[in-house]
Amino acid sequence: MRTLIKDLKENELANISGMVYKVRDTKYMVFIMLKDRSSFIQVSVDKQNEELTKKALGVTNGSIVSFKGKMVLSEYVKNGGKEFLPEDLEILSLADAYPLDENALPDTRLDYRWLDLRNEKKEWIIPIQSAFVQYLREYLYKNDFIEIHTPKLIGTASESGSSVFEVKYFDTKAYLAQSPQFYKQMAIASGYERVFEIAPAFRAENSNTNRHCTEFTSIDLEFAYIDSYEDVMHMEEEMLKYAMKKVKDEYGDLIKERFGIELVVPKKAFPVIKLQDLYQELKKRYNYEIPERDIGDLNAETEKLAYQFAMEEYNSEFLFIVGYNKAKRPFYHMRDENDNPLGYDLLYRGMEITSGAQREHRYEKLLHNAKEKGLGEDVKFYTEFFKYGCPPHGGFAIGLERMTLLMLGLDHIREAEFIFRGPNRLHP
Ligand code: AMO
Numbered sequence: 001m002r003t004l005i006k007d008l009k010e011n012e013l014a015n016i017s018g019m020v021y022k023v024r025d026t027k028y029m030v031f032i033m034l035k036d037r038s039s040f041i042q043v044s045v046d047k048q049n050e051e052l053t054k055k056a057l058g059v060t061n062g063s064i065v066s067f068k069g070k071m072v073l074s075e076y077v078k079n080g081g082k083e084f085l086p087e088d089l090e091i092l093s094l095a096d097a098y099p100l101d102e103n104a105l106p107d108t109r110l111d112y113r114w115l116d117l118r119n120e121k122k123e124w125i126i127p128i129q130s131a132f133v134q135y136l137r138e139y140l141y142k143n144d145f146i147e148i149h150t151p152k153l154i155g156t157a158s159e160s161g162s163s164v165f166e167v168k169y170f171d172t173k174a175y176l177a178q179s180p181q182f183y184k185q186m187a188i189a190s191g192y193e194r195v196f197e198i199a200p201a202f203r204a205e206n207s208n209t210n211r212h213c214t215e216f217t218s219i220d221l222e223f224a225y226i227d228s229y230e231d232v233m234h235m236e237e238e239m240l241k242y243a244m245k246k247v248k249d250e251y252g253d254l255i256k257e258r259f260g261i262e263l264v265v266p267k268k269a270f271p272v273i274k275l276q277d278l279y280q281e282l283k284k285r286y287n288y289e290i291p292e293r294d295i296g297d298l299n300a301e302t303e304k305l306a307y308q309f310a311m312e313e314y315n316s317e318f319l320f321i322v323g324y325n326k327a328k329r330p331f332y333h334m335r336d337e338n339d340n341p342l343g344y345d346l347l348y349r350g351m352e353i354t355s356g357a358q359r360e361h362r363y364e365k366l367l368h369n370a371k372e373k374g375l376g377e378d379v380k381f382y383t384e385f386f387k388y389g390c391p392p393h394g395g396f397a398i399g400l401e402r403m404t405l406l407m408l409g410l411d412h413i414r415e416a417e418f419i420f421r422g423p424n425r426l427h428p
Contacts (some may be wrong), residue, residue, distance in 0.1 A: 005040065015067070020095075032307050043069075056089060069087045110414060147195050148180075150197060151393060156379070181330075188390060193221075196220060198218070213420060217400035221239075228342070232394040232396055233272070236346065237270050259408045259410075266317065272344075282302065288305055297324070331369040362386070
C-alpha cells in the first residue's frame with residue numbers, strides 16, 4: 001500500500017511513490033528528491049548497499065519511482081529534518097532526458113506543457129486556480145445558486161461583439177458558444193432564480209495578446225429579482241472577496257514565495273467611476289486622451305492607466321466602470337430613461353475581467369433594442385424567452401484565465417490556462 005509523504009511516521013516501514021525531481025551523487029550517498037501530491041522528501045541511499053546504489057544511479061529526473069523503507073528524523077536534512085532510508089526501490093517509469101530547459105522559448109514550453117508544469121513555480125498555477133473555483137462555487141451554493149450546463153454547440157451566435165467559430169454539423173452549420181449568455185437568461189425564464197455556470201467559451205479572435213485565448217473558461221452568473229445593476233456589482237464584489245480570502249488563507253505565503261506577488265484581499269467596497277469621468281481623470285493626471293475609435297469603451301492602455309488611477313485615488317486594485325455608450329454594449333443590456341445601458345465592466349490590476357449588466361426583461365423593449373442593432377430573426381429564439389413571464393434579472397461573466405493571470409502576476413494568459421488555445425495553438 002502507498003503512503004503519502006506527508007503521512008509518513010518516524011521509523012515505520014512504508015512504501016512511497018512519486019516523481020523524482022533531483023538526483024545527487026556524492027562520495028558516500030546518492031540523494032534522490034521525491035515528490036508526491038502531498039509533499040516531498042529526500043531519499044538517502046547509502047553506497048554501502050551496492051545493489052541499491054546501482055538502481056538509484058539509474059534513476060533520472062522525472063522518473064516515477066517507488067521506495068520501500070523508513071522515514072527518520074535527521075538534523076542534517078533541510079526541509080523539516082525528514083529523510084527516507086530505503087531498503088528497496090522500483091522504477092515504475094524511467095524518464096528520458098528533458099527536451100527543454102529553463103532557457104526554452106514559450107512555444108517549446110507549450111509543446112511540452114506537461115513538462116513545463118513540473119517547474120516549481122508553474123506547478124502551482126493550476127492547483128491555485130482550482131482552489132479559486134472551489135471557493136467561488138462554495139460562495140454560490142451558500143447563496144442559493146444552482147449550477148447549470150448549457151450547450152456549447154449552438155445554432156446562432158451568442159455574443160454579437162466577437163467572432164464566432166463555425167463548425168460543420170452533419171449537413172448544416174453550428175457555432176461554438178461564445179458565452180452562455182442566452183441560456184443563462186433562459187434559465188431565469190424557466191423559473192430558476194439563481195444560476196451559474198463555469199464552462200468553456202470560444203472566441204474566434206485572431207489576436208495574439210497576453211489576455212486573449214480562443215477558448216477560455218467563463219464564470220457566468222445570472223440572478224433574478226434585482227432592483228438595479230448595482231445589485232449585480234455587489235454580488236460580484238462579495239463573491240470575489242470571499243474566494244480571494246480563502247485562496248489567500250490557503251496559498252497566500254506560497255504565492256508570495258513562488259510568484260513574488262502579494263494576493264491582496266480587498267477590504268473596502270470597490271470604487272465605481274463613470275467612463276466619461278475616467279477619461280477626464282486620465283487626461284488631467286496623465287495627459288492621456290482616448291483615441292477616437294475607442295471612445296465609449298476602454299482599450300488596453302486606458303485599462304493600465306485606470307489601474308494607476310485606482311491605486312492613487314482609492315488604493316484599490318479593482319475598479320468598476322459604468323456609464324458605457326449603448327453603441328458599444330450588447331442589445332440585451334437594460335437601458336435607463338436616457339437610453340444609456342445599465343451595465344458595467346470590472347477592472348482588476350489594469351485588465352478587464354468582467355462585463356455585467358441588468359438585462360432587458362421586457363419583451364417589447366428588448367425587441368426594440370435588438371432591432372436598433374440590426375438583429376431580428378437571428379435572436380428571435382432568445383427574445384421568445386421573455387414573452388411568457390420573466391423576472392427582472394442581471395448577471396455577469398468573469399474570465400477565469402484572466403483572473404488567474406492577475407492574481408498570480410503571470411506575464412501571459414497562456415500560462416493561466418492548463419492547455420492554452422490561441423490563434424496559433426491547437427496542440428497539444
Ligand atoms: P464579455 O465578452 O465581456 O462578456 O466576456 C466576459 C469576460 O470573459 C473574459 N474573456 C476572455 N478571456 C480570455 N480570452 C478571451 N478571448 C476572452 N473574451 C472574454 C474576460 C471578459 O471580461 N455575456 C457577457 C457577460 C455578461 O454580461 O454576463 C460576456 O460574455 O474576462
